Amino acid sequence: MTTHAPLPDLVLEPLVRAALAEDLGGSGDITTRCAVPPGAKANASLRARGAGVVSGMQVAELAFRLVDPAVEVDVKIPDGARCGPSDVLMELQGPAHGVLSAERVALNFAGRLSGIATLTAQYVERTHGTAARITCTRKTTPGLRVVEKQAVLHGGGYNHRFSLSDAILIKDNHIAAAGGIVPVLRAVKAQASHMVRVEIEVDTLEQLTEVLAEGGADVVLLDNMDTATLTEAVAMAGGRLVLEASGTMTPERVAEVAAVGVDYISAGALTHSARTLDLGLDF
Structure with missing residues (x-):
């Protein structure tokens, strides 16, 4: 496992906010707003569907917290660690609206960054x-x-x-x-x-x-x-x-x-x- 100090949230927030603003558009998540009751709760797992090196957990967590601070995030496999298919990288509990509205941005960051970390590890090996x-x-x-x-x-x-x-x-x-x-x-x-x-x-x-x-x-x-x-x-x-x-x-x-x-x-x-x-x- 390769460990490095996390970046300050102050540095990451503008990137994540811009991505969330792009995804939520002018009217927000109309699918979730129309389809899911306001008080609905979620228990969700972010899983790997392939083997690789994890990166972007800090960014993904920030995406969920920015949409709804009530979403509880528990990172199971941290940035720099290896994962296998079906491994749980992160568990989430809390308002379903917040989880659903942040899902795509969190996955886009985590998937992209984990791909870079995985390819880098292949070179390093x-x-x-x-x-x-x-x-x-x-x-x-x-x-x-x-x-x-x-x-x-x-x-x-x-x-x-x-x-x-x-x-x-x-x-x-x-x-x-x-x-x-x-x-x-x-x-x-x-x-x-x-x-x-x-x-x-x-x-x-x-x-x-x-x-x-x-x-x-x-x-x-x-x-x-x-x-x-x-x-x-x-x-x-x-x-x-x-x-x-x-x-x-x-x-x-x-x-x-x-x-x-x-x-x-x-x-x-x-x-x-x-x-x-x-x-x-x-x-």
Whole structure:
């Protein structure tokens, strides 16, 4: 089980409120209002319909509480733990109206985030026996980055930048706009705060040679290199820089990339291609 401190509800509330407002629309849950007596009580279980790593329980619980604080939530399998088919992740008791009206938002968050955690865990498993760490990217769902990156942590991965203001990451278009490797590194060295780490992306060993000669970078992103080229890049760097491999990092390829000695393997697929874990709520 991968444990991490929960995010403050203050951070999560705007995301959950926006999702609830979208789902409730202008008139609220008219089906429940018309079909279910106002005083009806519910005993419900949120169950997994497949195996995976759980994430989003904190968010799902918040959805129920925001709709009706009288709904009692008991999380049985916490974020970061594994579940199997038919496992009960959460039990709910209280007003049926509140449970029914929050159901879809809670399941959407929990299923999506558990899918990310599950895929991340699959990547991480393939790095066992190496020092390589699996990390996500900024290829996240707009507005949901903070919870999707938390799901990566629940799956045993690590987080890359949360925003453009976190660190300097010089990519190929920055290099082209600045006039090359040497000019862009010199510009960054002249202007960046000493508190900010610098990463630069390279596509070739020739570019890596320029970076090593010029200095000014803390991390080098080795982009879209085959395994043989990555192996040579690791030897060239000789431990002087942190190395991150990226580009078409599928679960099938991760093991061989990790074995060459890179420090990090970043995969946008963790957040943009994760399959939702099937969950259901049963009364």
